[in-house]
Amino acid sequence: MSEPTRAEVCVVACAEAWRGDGAILASPMGLIPSLGARLARLTFAPDLLLTDGEAYLVDAAGGIEGWLPYAKVFTMLAAGRRHVMMGAAQIDRHGNQNISAIGDWKRPKAQLLGVRGAPGNTVNHPVSYWIPRHSPRVFAGHVDMVCGVGYDRGVRELRVVVTDLAVLDFGTPERVMRLRSVHPGVEVADVLAATGFPLAVPDQVPVTRLPTGEELGLIRTRLDPAGARERELG
């Protein structure tokens, strides 16, 4: 089997976000987080609940195992039995996230998705983020509209931030963003240069773990045989 690609390293890094979560609803936004959640369920997190993106819970084979229309998603969410991986147009060092609008909210330079469920997600259950292009514009000193709240605004738990370059977390005494690992081939300096605020960096920065042979096989032959994952990276 050929060497793992960056996208495959990212799939596994996303999958790791859900390790140990048990029978909760995993809600991935984006292709690589979706592949990660499904990979996690097929391997080390078999109890995870996943939806078809409409109103059904589906098992590993794609069969229907439950009904989860939006009203019930909201209840699972408020019950804390969910772990979502969202995107971010902007995220700051405390983990405040913006997906609503860029610029002055009253008349934005760019209207984006809107706050969606980000405010409720972040105060109710664990949240992670997936950033396919790690850049100073996304990792910003200032967030124009706080949708998902960070550690200075009462977030319940930010698990990890996975990017095309690295895995980050908030494992510092001040709960500010920290470099947890760099992907193979990425230097710490690359991550710092792509981050628009001071990042906490431990003395030793490990390399993000590589996919196992089993994981690579599942990604390549079962989850994404067409290789769409390669097109989601910046």
Next chain:
Amino acid sequence: MTPDEIVAELRDGMTIGIGGWGSRRKPMALVRAILRSPLRNLTVVSYAGPDVGLLVASGQATRVVTGFASLDSIALEPHFRRARQAGTIELTELDEGMLHWGLLAAAHRLPFLPIRAGLGSGVLEVNPELRTVRSPYPDPYGLGEELVAMPALRLDAALVHMNRADAGGNGQYLGPDPYFDDLFCLAAGRAYVSCERVVAALDGPPQTLLLNRGMVHGVTQTPNGAHFTSCVPDYGRDEAFQARYAAAAADPAAWEEFRARYLDGDEAAYQEAIG
């Protein structure tokens, strides 16, 4: 009733709730009837899709209450995006769960319902009228938890689309998700249902009978009336048409052409034009 008769019961300045979600099971035939009417200065409460996009494009919706505006397979509603960036509409931006809670409070005739969603977020900053309350019950810290007091979203009228209904106003959805259509109806002073087919007697699993005639004030049969949004199992989203809609919305001249071709006539003309 006909869609035009339903729209004739609406008034300028009303707050109108629209059921469905994004580009799914939207009462588009009723929205198109509003486009043909002189109604103006409307506030629209919706999990927004092309319903909001069309009413923003026509200038009839001047305020939108929502957490997003999306076509699902196309992430951003193009008319909504343009209007926001031009500063031509007012927005009450809420978390999706807050919108649900506001409808639930209105349906239950409560002034508000407490919710955690919104705490610490920009939603409370861009909606300074929102207040918080402290729980009167002891929590583990003995402090009384602070919660957002989500005010009731009372609607003057609600518009929803069902797969089936009877002439009395009992309504049935046959797809996978009821969305919040029952709450929209109960939160409204008047609720109007369009449906794929009016039947003499509803059948199917009892859980699919979402609306009863006590919460509905008018019914109209509008076959293909959710087009181009999805109305499964009767039909899926017309992705090709939605893509044409989005492309036209990006360009004023193309939009004029689209409007003239599809929206200036009545519902029969629309259905014929989409072929």
